[in-house]
Amino acid sequence: MDERAALSVVGGLVDAAGDDAAVVGDTVITIDMLHERTDFPAGTSYYAMGWRSVGASLSDVAAMGAAATAAVAVYGAPRFEEGEITAFVEGATDVCEAVNTEYVGGDLDDTQEVTASTAAIGETDRPVGRDGATPGEVVAVTGTLGRSAAALDAFDAGDTELANDLFCFTPRVAAGRVLADDAGAMMDSSDGLARSLHQLAEASDVGFAVDSTRVPVADELSNGDRLRRALTFGEDFELVVTLPEDAVNAVEKRLDVPLSVVGDVTDRDVTLDGDPLPDEGYTHTGVE
Amino acid sequence: MDERAALSVVGGLVDAAGDDAAVVGDTVITIDMLHERTDFPAGTSYYAMGWRSVGASLSDVAAMGAAATAAVAVYGAPRFEEGEITAFVEGATDVCEAVNTEYVGGDLDDTQEVTASTAAIGETDRPVGRDGATPGEVVAVTGTLGRSAAALDAFDAGDTELANDLFCFTPRVAAGRVLADDAGAMMDSSDGLARSLHQLAEASDVGFAVDSTRVPVADELSNGDRLRRALTFGEDFELVVTLPEDAVNAVEKRLDVPLSVVGDVTDRDVTLDGDPLPDEGYTHTGVE
Incomplete structure (x- = not known):
């Protein structure tokens, strides 16, 4: 079963699935996972990894028309080097600053492959979904x-x-x-x-x-x-x-x-x- | 550098790091990553994976003294089987119901190892941190x-x-x-x-x-x-x-x-x- 078919299974099980972020009251929340093999080509800096992975979640918040409130990340790697973690967190922090929100922390995890999982939340009283397009627009x-x-x-x-x-x-x-x-x-x-x-x-x-x-x-x-x-x-x-x-x-x-x-x-x-x-x-x- | 030393680097870079969840206004937010090799022994059901990984994030919300508002997850695997995804989502949904909150969806990711990344949010106007213990208590x-x-x-x-x-x-x-x-x-x-x-x-x-x-x-x-x-x-x-x-x-x-x-x-x-x-x-x- 490919990823799109599998996503349709998830969509069938969870009402909120389907938009770029889930809506809970006036809050939107999204979670993403990026990793070395598929998302970070050789040469990708740790700063760019932090920026890009947190940025992906902030983009989901943006797609809902929400103001970003905060972002968090898990940085997973087979080993931890201070310079790499520092650069990752700086990238994560800077992309949050670029959209006037705050990187509020996260966690580390021991993974075989460099993996970044990120979540972001935002606020809006009128979220924009994917289902409102009208012919003529x-x-x-x-x-x-x-x-x-x-x-x-x-x-x-x-x-x-x-x-x-x-x-x-x-x-x-x-x-x-x-x-x-x-x-x-x-x-x-x-x-x-x-x-x-x-x-x-x-x-x-x-x-x-x-x-x-x-x-x-x-x-x-x-x-x-x-x-x-x-x-x-x-x-x-x-x-x-x-x-x-x-x-x-x-x-x-x-x-x-x-x-x-x-x-x-x-x-x-x-x-x-x-x-x-x-x-x-x-x-x-x-x-x- | 071991994980604890590495976490102290993260703690030094991000003000909010250090508690079980980060605090943003009246909201707390946490993100976690669990995976097969270290967290899901052979025999772990996909239902238990969903329950446990989402539960880990809900536990962080609990530790702040907050009411849980919602949880999301990314389920990563080398291949997607409908029964496995369904069971994972059911476990995720049921653990949310057990604490009166809502599993609002998530995403799938192509990973080498079965990996679950979860985030949860909660609300409290008086978060409890780790730094308030007093001798005599x-x-x-x-x-x-x-x-x-x-x-x-x-x-x-x-x-x-x-x-x-x-x-x-x-x-x-x-x-x-x-x-x-x-x-x-x-x-x-x-x-x-x-x-x-x-x-x-x-x-x-x-x-x-x-x-x-x-x-x-x-x-x-x-x-x-x-x-x-x-x-x-x-x-x-x-x-x-x-x-x-x-x-x-x-x-x-x-x-x-x-x-x-x-x-x-x-x-x-x-x-x-x-x-x-x-x-x-x-x-x-x-x-x-």
């Missing part, structure tokens, strides 16, 4: 897509400084707060835009018609089929959101990050320039 | 000690039904709420009573004089040096708490679990029947 993404794919290229090329810099993304918490005011549905693009659109389509029972010329491919991404990698590589942790078209201009002015309208919410099917956009996504960044 | 523990040691014996003996039953402990959330009204300091006994006392002693700058005849050794524990195992094996997830002696009788009446006064808070040193009680604890339950 537009669909938009924050920032650019393909930075993590570019990071992997840089790791491969031995430019670890650039790669680690690209790995330290800013979770879109502030943008999520603004977008929540008008969003029909929202999620993060951690599995790639293509898969995110399919997930939103399924949850909202709608379709999407995407215009390839409007997809904001990251300048840093220079290799291969740039559009396809931007659409399917994932791990960029941008927000994918549906909005009424007439809200876009006002929303853009309030955002701290560019917003690109990439297409329309339709009745059915996910298309790119009129052709079916396959449900492909998330190429793990490590050796599988 | 008594020190007490909830329930009995040695159930997890007995579970390991049962796994070794092939009685997996008994072992899994012993593994499904009730997190002391209700007791923690009651004890918080009078507690000087509190933590859970996940690393064993002996180590817990040393940790409380260090955090509160006090000592403890424990009377061995008052240690509530679990009836289920029948093998080996029962007292020593009850003191040092750990993983029982009972609460260790300091209280004014004159509060004990009234507190006991309000508790849903037996409370055993095991000794006194003193100025310095941790002793058992007058002799030094070594800072030994937490024998991992799996093959190391």
Whole structure:
């Protein structure tokens, strides 16, 4: 049984499963696990590991339109080196500061593989789920897509400084707060835009018609089929959101990050320039 | 660098580190990671894994004197079997129900070793830390000690039904709420009573004089040096708490679990029947 089929089992067992974070009253909570083999290519700094793993949970909070309240992490490793732990905690602390929240601690665990498990909580009285998209809205993404794919290229090329810099993304918490005011549905693009659109389509029972010329491919991404990698590589942790078209201009002015309208919410099917956009996504960044 | 030294590095870097859970306003949050090799001996059911891993985080919430609000988990495995995931989620759900809180979902992750990472949140306007013990108080523990040691014996003996039953402990959330009204300091006994006392002693700058005849050794524990195992094996997830002696009788009446006064808070040193009680604890339950 693959991970997606397995997730549907979890979804069937737990009412709250399905959005980027679970909602409990005015609190949202999320938990994630990242590890060396699949998420931290050779050359990933411990600082970037701390930043990125805690950032992944903060991105889930952002996707709900919530204000981040706190984050915690477990750092697991086969052995503990002071410099590595210090760097991990500094990265974790800095990504929290970048979104005006607090890294409040965590734990260590003896694991065979370097593993980071992170949780974050946030507050909102109006969480945005994946099921509220309506035909007639537009669909938009924050920032650019393909930075993590570019990071992997840089790791491969031995430019670890650039790669680690690209790995330290800013979770879109502030943008999520603004977008929540008008969003029909929202999620993060951690599995790639293509898969995110399919997930939103399924949850909202709608379709999407995407215009390839409007997809904001990251300048840093220079290799291969740039559009396809931007659409399917994932791990960029941008927000994918549906909005009424007439809200876009006002929303853009309030955002701290560019917003690109990439297409329309339709009745059915996910298309790119009129052709079916396959449900492909998330190429793990490590050796599988 | 061993795990305790490494934790002191984390403690030096993050203000909130040091208690069983971090405090953010009226919220407490904790994250834990358990895995097959060290925490789930051969024969552990997936139901018990779900119960126990989520229970470990709920125990941390209990140790702060907070009401549990929600829990989440990541279940990591090399492959996903529907029956295993279902059982894990049922265990996670049931332990939450046992303490009147909600399992609100989680995620799956592809890991080499079966790994459960869990987080829980709780609410309290008066969190109990480890640093409030005062000489003259008594020190007490909830329930009995040695159930997890007995579970390991049962796994070794092939009685997996008994072992899994012993593994499904009730997190002391209700007791923690009651004890918080009078507690000087509190933590859970996940690393064993002996180590817990040393940790409380260090955090509160006090000592403890424990009377061995008052240690509530679990009836289920029948093998080996029962007292020593009850003191040092750990993983029982009972609460260790300091209280004014004159509060004990009234507190006991309000508790849903037996409370055993095991000794006194003193100025310095941790002793058992007058002799030094070594800072030994937490024998991992799996093959190391």
